[in-house]
Amino acid sequence: MSVVVIGCLEETLDTLNCLYAKGGKVDALITISEDTAKAAGTTNWVCLEAFSKMHDIPLLYAEQYSMKNERDYALVEGLKPEAIIVLGWQRLIPENIIQLSTCGCIGFHGSANFLPWGRGRSPINWSIIEGRNRFILHMFLITPGIDDGDIVGFEIYDITPHDTCRSVYYKTAMAQANLIAQFLPQLRAGTCPVYPQVGEEYHYPKRTPEDGKIDWNQPAEDICRLVRAVTEPYPGAYTLFGESKIMIWEAQDFGDNLMSAKAKPGEVIFVSSNMQKEVAVKCRGGAVLLTKYDTDLDLKIGDIING
Numbered sequence: 226m227s228v229v230v231i232g233c234l235e236e237t238l239d240t241l242n243c244l245y246a247k248g249g250k251v252d253a254l255i256t257i258s259e260d261t262a263k264a265a266g267t268t269n270w271v272c273l274e275a276f277s278k279m280h281d282i283p284l285l286y287a288e289q290y291s292m293k294n295e296r297d298y299a300l301v302e303g304l305k306p307e308a309i310i311v312l313g314w315q316r317l318i319p320e321n322i323i324q325l326s327t328c329g330c331i332g333f334h335g336s337a338n339f340l341p342w343g344r345g346r347s348p349i350n351w352s353i354i355e356g357r358n359r360f361i362l363h364m365f366l367i368t369p370g371i372d373d374g375d376i377v378g379f380e381i382y383d384i385t386p387h388d389t390c391r392s393v394y395y396k397t398a399m400a401q402a403n404l405i406a407q408f409l410p411q412l413r414a415g416t417c418p419v420y421p422q423v424g425e426e427y428h429y430p431k432r433t434p435e436d437g438k439i440d441w442n443q444p445a446e447d448i449c450r451l452v453r454a455v456t457e458p459y460p461g462a463y464t465l466f467g468e469s470k471i472m473i474w475e476a477q478d479f480g481d482n483l484m485s486a487k488a489k490p491g492e493v494i495f496v497s498s499n500m501q502k503e504v505a506v507k508c509r510g511g512a513v514l515l516t517k518y519d520t521d522l523d524l525k526i527g528d529i530i531n532g
Contacts, residue, residue, distance in 0.1 A: 227252035228409070229306040229326075231287075233262060234269045234313030235458065236394050236401075238276060241312070243402030245280065249409075253283045253304050257290055265290045267315060269458040290316050301325055307413060311367060312401060320369040328412045333401050334372040335362035336429070339379070344372040345428035349393045352384060353454035356446075360384055362397055364404040366419060371428070375419040377408050389453045434460040441491035441530065445478040445511040452476040464491075464506075464530045471530070472519040481511035493528040506530055 230241065233256045241251070254273055262270035267290070277284035285304075287297045301309070301322050309330040311318060323330040336343020337357035352360055361381050366374040380400040384393060411417035437455045439448055439462055452462045452473055462473045479495075488494055488507040495505035495514075504515045504524050524530075 227304050227306055228308045228310065229253045229255060229301065229304050230310045230312055231255045231314050231318070232312035233257045233267070233271065233273075234315075235271045236269070236398055237313035238271045238273060239395065239398035240401040240405075241273075241276060243399050244405055247402060247406045249402070249406050250280070251282060251310070253285065255285050255287055255300065257287050261287075261290055265315075268460070269313075291319070292316070292322060293319050298322060308409060309367075310405065310409075317369070317371070318367055323367055323369065328415065329377075330367040331364060331377070331405075331409075331412070332367040332372075332374065333362060333364055333397075333404070335360050335397065337361065337384075339363075339422075339424065340365070340372065340376065341422040341424060341426040343427060343429060346431040348429055349390050349397070350432060350454045350459070351429045353388065353390060353393065354450050356450055358384055360393060360396070362400045362404070364401075364408060365422075373422060375421055377412065377417060377419050378404050380404060389456050390459060391457060437462040439464045439473065441506060441508045444509050445481075445513045448508055448513050449476050449478055466520075466522055466524070466528065466530050469520065469522055471522065473515055473517075474519070475517035476513050476515050479505045479512035479514040484512060489529065491530045493524050493526055493530065496524055496526055 228251045230251045254277055256273050259270055273284055285300055287300065288294060289297060298321055302325055306326045308328050309326040311332045318330060336348040337352045337359060339361055340363050359381055361379055363379045364377040366377065368374045380403055382396050382400060408417055437460060439451065455462050456474050464471050464473065484507060490508050492507045493504055494507050494512060497503040505512050506515065
C-alpha cells in the first residue's frame, strides 16, 4: 500500500521539499508532461524528475490532465494507493480514481474564511484583491464535488500588505507540508476525526487574463492589490497605450500630495531617468509607481494610458 502524490505545479515541488525536510516521505508521484501542461493552458508547471531521482521515488506521467481514461485509471490502480494526496492539480479528480484510495483522497483548499465560504477558483488571487489579511488552508477529503469534502484540519496564516500571489503560495506549501505531517499518520491508522463543512456557501468565480486590466479610476490601493494578486507566475496586470499592451508586474502606492490638480486618471506624471524607467501614473485620489513592467514604448510625462 502506498502514498501517492498527484501534482504538476511549483506548489507541488515546494510542498514536497518542505515535507521531506520534516522527515516525511511518499511512495510515488504522478504528474503530466510539459507538453500536456501547455496544451491545457497550465501556468506554473514544474518538472519533478530531479526530485524523484534524488529521493528514489517512481515518477509516472498521466496521459490526460483530466485523468478520465482507462490508462490513467490503471496507472493509479497499479500503485495500490492507501492515500492519494493532490498537490497543485488544476482539474477535478475522477470519482473512480478517488475510490481507489483506501484511507482517503486528500486535497487542499483555502480562502479568507472557513469552508464552505470561498470554494471555487483562484482563492489566493481573490483574497489579495479583496484586501484580506489572512488565509485559511483546509486539508479535506476529496469527493466528486467541488471543494465540498469533510475537513481533516486547517492552518491559518497572514497575508501581509507586501505579499504577492507567489509569496502566499510559498506559505501555502509550508502549511500543506505541516498538515500532511500532522494528519496523514492518523488517516492511515484510521484514528483521524473529520467534520463536515457548515455555514454559508460561496464560490469564487473563474478569473481570466482579461481580468488583469487596470482601471485608473480606481484608488492606488486597489490597483496595487490587483498587481500583486496576478503577478508572476500568472499572466499579470496590464494597461493599454493606444493599441499597445503594457504588462505590469510590480507597483506601489505613490501618494497624492504632489499631484497636479489638472492631472487625469491614467496620465503619466513622472518618468525616472535611470535604467529601470520607473513610471508614476495618476489614478483616483493619488498615483501608482510602476516599478517593474514590460513595454517597448518610450513613455513620457503627459502621456495618457487609457487602461
